[in-house]
Amino acid sequence: MASPASTLQLALDLSGTFVFGLNGALTAMEAENLDVVGVVVLAVITALGGGIIRDVLIGSLPPAAFRDWRYLAVGGGAGIAAFFARQLWVRLQRSITLFDAAGLALFCVTGTTTAFAAHLGPFQSVVLGTITGVGGGTLRDVVIRKVPTVLSSGLYAIPAACGATLTALALNFHFYSTTIAIVAAATCFSIRMAGVRFNLNAPISHPRATPLPAPPTKDQ
Numbered sequence: 001m002a003s004p005a006s007t008l009q010l011a012l013d014l015s016g017t018f019v020f021g022l023n024g025a026l027t028a029m030e031a032e033n034l035d036v037v038g039v040v041v042l043a044v045i046t047a048l049g050g051g052i053i054r055d056v057l058i059g060s061l062p063p064a065a066f067r068d069w070r071y072l073a074v075g076g077g078a079g080i081a082a083f084f085a086r087q088l089w090v091r092l093q094r095s096i097t098l099f100d101a102a103g104l105a106l107f108c109v110t111g112t113t114t115a116f117a118a119h120l121g122p123f124q125s126v127v128l129g130t131i132t133g134v135g136g137g138t139l140r141d142v143v144i145r146k147v148p149t150v151l152s153s154g155l156y157a158i159p160a161a162c163g164a165t166l167t168a169l170a171l172n173f174h175f176y177s178t179t180i181a182i183v184a185a186a187t188c189f190s191i192r193m194a195g196v197r198f199n200l201n202a203p204i205s206h207p208r209a210t211p212l213p214a215p216p217t218k219d220q
Contacts, residue, residue: 008178009113012185013051013064014074016106021047021078023099024140029086030096031144036083042143043079044072047103050135054111054128058118097196100137100149104156105189108133108163109181113171122168129164130157133188155195158202163188 024046028039048065055063065071111132115125134150134157141148150156166184170176194200 008181009110012106012181013110014070016103016110017047017051017071017074018078019099019106020050020103020136021075022082023096023103024136025079025082026096026099027140027144029083031146036080039083040076040079042140043082044075045143046136046140047075047078048072048136049139050107050111050132050137053135054114054132057128057131058115058120060114060118064114098193101159101189101192101196103136104133104160104192105163105185105187107136108160108188109167109185112164112167113176113181116168116171122172125168125171126161126164129167130160133157133160133164153195153201155192155200155202159188159191159195162191 021043025039025043027046028034028042034042048063048071051071052063052065055061055065065075108129110129112125112129114132115128116122120128137156138148138150163184166187167176167181170180170184
């Protein structure tokens with residue numbers, strides 16, 4: 001019989017897989033003229049990419065996405081659902097961002113708990129939790145030839161790191177529970193959506209306003 005902790009982990013993981021799959025599919029339909037196969041492929045990449053990167057880094061091979069058929073089924077099913085109900089999602093103008101924030105929030109928690117269960121320290125668990133959260137979205141953006149959100153939005157990796165930090169602290173000091181997992185995910189989600197709502201970013205770089213002067217020639 002599965003323990004409550006493992007049941008919670010699986011529920012959060014599959015929930016994150018589904019919402020990130022929806023996000024990947026909707027992004028594919030908005031950015032590219034893809035057929036159903038292309039939409040499902042991008043949904044699966046977005047849904048499973050972060051977890052696969054995490055599992056490879058901690059040496060958990062093959063990754064959970066290939067050991068448990070439910071991950072591929074949920075990720076692919078999300079892509080199919082989005083494709084055939086496209087008009088429904090189009091009416092929800094913020095659905096792509098909402099699903100992205102929800103997936104980020106869920107995966108930063110499950111990524112941290114998975115890393116901690118692999119006997120990594122709190123800091124390393126936070127790093128891998130953050131990578132789990134942002135990994136799928138980063139692969140999604142690379143596939144559609146877009147600057148990854150994690151590199152262009154200051155409040156993307158930061159919310160994931162905050163949620164992962166709360167989770168790691170709870171695990172390290174032995175007070176992790178369903179309530180803590182929800183609070184950590186909600187913290188990540190709230191910070192991300194506040195960044196979107198109020199256009200908040202960490203300091204960003206800007207191209208030079210004027211070109212550098214040309215070096216002097218021998219005739220000058």
